[in-house]
Amino acid sequence: MSLQITCRNPACGAALKLNDSLAGKKVRCPKCAKIFEAEAPATLDLPRENETLPLPSTPRQSIVGSATPLHVSNSNTLIDDRPLMAQGVPVIERIGRFQIRTKLGEGAFGEVFRAYDPQLDREVALKVAKPGTLTTPDRIERFLREAKSAANLRHPNIVPLFDTGRDGARYFIASAFIQGRTLEAELEEGHLTQTDTARIIRKLAEALAYAHSQGIIHRDVKPANVMIDEQGEPHLMDFGLAARAESGEEKLTQEGVAMGTPAYMAPEQAKGEQEKVGPASDQYSLGCTLYEMLVGHTPFSGAPAQQLFLHQTNIPKSPRSLNRGVPRDLDTVVMKCLEKEVGKRYADCQELAEDLRRWASGEPITARRAGQVERLVKWTKRNPAVAGLMAAVVLVSIVGGTISYLNYRQAQTEATNAKKQEGIAQTEAANAKTQEGIAIEKADLATKEAKESRRLLDLSRLRSAQADFRNNLVQVAHDTLVPRPS
Numbered sequence: 352m353s354l355q356i357t358c359r360n361p362a363c364g365a366a367l368k369l370n371d372s373l374a375g376k377k378v379r380c381p382k383c384a385k386i387f388e389a390e391a392p393a394t395l396d397l398p399r400e401n402e403t404l405p406l407p408s409t410p411r412q413s414i415v416g417s418a419t420p421l422h423v424s425n426s427n428t429l430i431d432d433r434p435l436m437a438q439g440v441p442v443i444e445r446i447g448r449f450q451i452r453t454k455l456g457e458g459a460f461g462e463v464f465r466a467y468d469p470q471l472d473r474e475v476a477l478k479v480a481k482p483g484t485l486t487t488p489d490r491i492e493r494f495l496r497e498a499k500s501a502a503n504l505r506h507p508n509i510v511p512l513f514d515t516g517r518d519g520a521r522y523f524i525a526s527a528f529i530q531g532r533t534l535e536a537e538l539e540e541g542h543l544t545q546t547d548t549a550r551i552i553r554k555l556a557e558a559l560a561y562a563h564s565q566g567i568i569h570r571d572v573k574p575a576n577v578m579i580d581e582q583g584e585p586h587l588m589d590f591g592l593a594a595r596a597e598s599g600e601e602k603l604t605q606e607g608v609a610m611g612t613p614a615y616m617a618p619e620q621a622k623g624e625q626e627k628v629g630p631a632s633d634q635y636s637l638g639c640t641l642y643e644m645l646v647g648h649t650p651f652s653g654a655p656a657q658q659l660f661l662h663q664t665n666i667p668k669s670p671r672s673l674n675r676g677v678p679r680d681l682d683t684v685v686m687k688c689l690e691k692e693v694g695k696r697y698a699d700c701q702e703l704a705e706d707l708r709r710w711a712s713g714e715p716i717t718a719r720r721a722g723q724v725e726r727l728v729k730w731t732k733r734n735p736a737v738a739g740l741m742a743a744v745v746l747v748s749i750v751g752g753t754i755s756y757l758n759y760r761q762a763q764t765e766a767t768n769a770k771k772q773e774g775i776a777q778t779e780a781a782n783a784k785t786q787e788g789i790a791i792e793k794a795d796l797a798t799k800e801a802k803e804s805r806r807l808l809d810l811s812r813l814r815s816a817q818a819d820f821r822n823n824l825v826q827v828a829h830d831t832l833v834p835r836p837s
């Protein structure tokens with residue numbers, strides 16, 4: 352039975368569903384964390400036949416809780432830590448050797464419980480297929496594929512898988528219990544810094560590079576499949592769609608049918624081209640996750656079918672164009688992961704991890720920023736109508752510009768010629784001036800020479816007259832000094 356109430360925080364007002372045993376007790380709203388008293392039932396839902404656990408089916412909508420003790424679980428759902436039996440609801444207490452404690456979440460095939468393994472004295476996350484869901488060998492195979500895929504993976508950032516088995520009609524998979532919450536829940540809080548973001552994605556890229564090196568492709572990388580532990584370390588989980596590249600497991604997937612989560616699916620995955628889905632598809636999904644962490648939403652939105660289409664055809668707006676606070680290099684890294692062509696993405700997830708490490712330590716990244724031309728081509732593909740209009744404007748400008756340019760060139764040539772002529776005239780004038788100077792100098796020199804020869808002539812006459820006087824040749828001396836007119 353359930354009790355429907357509304358959160359008492361007027362700013363929140365979330366519609367909440369509680370177990371009716373909580374009527375009159377204190378509960379905490381999973382959306383705004385306000386603690387308030389659950390009022391008397393407004394409406395009562397009758398339990399369905401065979402319903403075992405009235406626990407949340409959609410993590411962020413339903414509540415199971417009591418006055419004490421309450422805590423927010425990994426999936427951000429209110430969880431009552433008392434044993435389920437104490438909550439007065441019919442429960443499964445044990446599956447295989449595992450003691451069921453609380454419910455953590457619910458997926459396509461079944462539910463995930465926090466459970467205790469008395470044999471190894473440790474807590475586990477127990478994924479249990481709902482009875483009636485694994486009706487065909489194919490379905491059983493698919494459910495257990497997670498176990499097969501992840502069984503041999505040992506990496507600090509991959510949730511280790513412990514056991515798999517069957518209890519009556521219930522198949523189960525036990526993995527390490529991670530105390531924390533999903534990256535999806537972390538993103539809703541919005542407390543992660545860009546440094547945290549780059550570190551988390553780097554570690555997930557390393558985890559994926561390792562899984563790929565072991566021949567495992569995850570195929571459903573997204574924030575909901577990453578647990579962030581209490582130290583802030585990411586742990587990749589849910590290898591439910593994973594495939595082993597070299598095995599015949601592809602037969603379990605239908606050609607032409609997309610598998611994964613539309614918001615994070617690589618173009619080749621969205622097309623349902625199973626043989627093309629590989630490590631680079633996980634890199635693309637991780638790129639979508641990084642994109643979401645930087646701007647708050649995935650690259651594309653809309654109905655699932657629309658998103659599948661957009662992944663194949665549209666280039667998303669770059670994170671930096673949506674938020675100038677996104678560093679240029681991180682923007683480049685995201686857009687490289689989101690390339691439509693596999694060959695244009697990073698060669699592998701390890702290279703992606705390396706670039707994120709470089710970014711964090713302030714080194715230049717290796718991913719090449721798309722050149723101006725490449726970016727223009729991409730932009731044109733994204734905005735064909737605007738691009739067409741702009742092309743027309745550019746064409747008109749080019750024609751107009753060419754005419755103006757030719758006129759300008761002609762005017763410039765004429766100006767240059769005029770300048771040349773002026774230069775020649777100036778040079779000639781300068782030459783003439785130089786010649787005139789030389790001529791004047793020559794004339795001066797000639798005048799000086801003439802004066803000097805006259806002076807020398809006068810001097811020799813004087814000397815000759817002196818000699819004549821001394822020899823009493825007065826008349827001769829007189830004639831020398833005063834030459835008779837001829």
Ligand SMILES: Nc1ncnc2c1ncn2[C@@H]1O[C@H](COP(=O)(O)OP(=O)(O)O)[C@@H](O)[C@H]1O
Pocket residue numbers: 425426455456457458459460461463476478510526527528529530533575576578588589591
């Ligand atoms: N190892 C784990 N430790 C803690 N919580 C887990 C663990 N595995 C799963 N959960 C919780 O269960 C939810 C569903 O798990 P998941 O493996 O993604 O299964 P599915 O997607 O098939 O429902 C997760 O969102 C998380 O809240």
Ligand SMILES: [Mg+2]
Pocket residue numbers: 458575576589
């Ligand atoms: Mg999942």
